[in-house]
Amino acid sequence: MATHKATKAVKAMSDPANPPARWRYGDAWERFPMRAGEVWRASSMGTVAVHNLFDAPLPGFMRTADTLFIDPPWTLGNLNSFYTKAGRADYQADYEVFARRLFACIAEIAPQVCYLEIGAQYATQAKIHLHDAGYGCVECWPVTYYRKHPCWLLRGGHTAHTGRDFTGMDEERCIEVIAREEAYDVLGDLCMGRGLVGWYAYRAGRPFVGTELNPRRLACLLDRVAKADGVVERISAAPRKNVRATRVRTIESNTPVLQPGVFDDQSGILAALDGCVP
Numbered sequence: 694m695a696t697h698k699a700t701k702a703v704k705a706m707s708d709p710a711n712p713p714a715r716w717r718y719g720d721a722w723e724r725f726p727m728r729a730g731e732v733w734r735a736s737s738m739g740t741v742a743v744h745n746l747f748d749a750p751l752p753g754f755m756r757t758a759d760t761l762f763i764d765p766p767w768t769l770g771n772l773n774s775f776y777t778k779a780g781r782a783d784y785q786a787d788y789e790v791f792a793r794r795l796f797a798c799i800a801e802i803a804p805q806v807c808y809l810e811i812g813a814q815y816a817t818q819a820k821i822h823l824h825d826a827g828y829g830c831v832e833c834w835p836v837t838y839y840r841k842h843p844c845w846l847l848r849g850g851h852t853a854h855t856g857r858d859f860t861g862m863d864e865e866r867c868i869e870v871i872a873r874e875e876a877y878d879v880l881g882d883l884c885m886g887r888g889l890v891g892w893y894a895y896r897a898g899r900p901f902v903g904t905e906l907n908p909r910r911l912a913c914l915l916d917r918v919a920k921a922d923g924v925v926e927r928i929s930a931a932p933r934k935n936v937r938a939t940r941v942r943t944i945e946s947n948t949p950v951l952q953p954g955v956f957d958d959q960s961g962i963l964a965a966l967d968g969c970v971p
């Protein structure tokens with residue numbers, strides 16, 4: 694896993710017009726040159742913005758989501774690799790700090806249901822976070838990503854899931870099924886990436902909202918919608934240069950909730966936490 698030197702000074706993202714050569718994600722951004730703070734609509738069904746979770750406030754439209762599906766970075770190395778891909782130098786030093794900020798944003802949105810796709814390393818801790826976020830029913834299915842790598846799909850809800858069994862499903866299929874079958878008014882994603890959540894909600898003809906750090910990744914969703922004959926438009930400009938978002942102060946994580954050795958027997962822990970957590 695790559696290690697990155699954490700920088701104390703928070704540097705602005707490099708210009709998305711001149712990304713690191715390896716991380717252009719095609720030329721979608723050239724067609725949809727999204728900038729942080731702008732709000733874009735995708736075919737009147739979707740509202741999205743480039744936004745760093747560490748910035749406050751969250752775009753107000755995110756609070757319309759009553760169900761979230763989030764596939765966040767799973768580890769510190771993975772998180773920082775996304776910073777590299779976004780051409781950023783403000784690498785993070787502690788994954789737990791990111792996770793706490795993610796859960797603070799989830800708490801602000803307060804959806805009825807929150808799905809998380811997460812790797813084995815953080816699955817137990819994520820279940821605890823969902824429980825601490827007030828979800829009395831935290832469920833978990835072993836699924837895959839890219840059709841072969843194992844990971845976990847977690848669902849925090851106030852009532853038990855009554856839909857399909859996701860066991861063994863690939864994450865993209867899970868998103869497709871949830872976007873089509875889950876009872877929601879607006880489906881949201883705080884780490885949209887190239888936009889599978891938005892794409893499958895769009896395909897299902899249902900409203901979605903989302904934010905993403907990397908403009909070039911998020912532009913791929915707008916491009917996909919446009920290529921499917923959707924109407925894509927920028928509906929609000931970025932804030933003026935002298936109006937700055939507040940960078941959320943983060944406290945370093947302290948004592949881990951679980952002892953390190955516990956993670957070695959992950960299946961046991963997951964089994965112990967399975968089903969509705971009182």
Ligand SMILES: C[S@@+](CC[C@H](N)C(=O)[O-])C[C@H]1O[C@@H](n2cnc3c(N)ncnc32)[C@H](O)[C@@H]1O
Binds near residue numbers: 766888889904
């Ligand atoms: C595993 S990917 C999500 C992939 C997504 N499901 C898709 O359809 O492409 C995680 C995403 O989180 C984003 N991310 C990382 N740090 C972030 C931050 N501080 N704020 C917002 N998004 C962030 C990354 O840029 C990356 O696109």
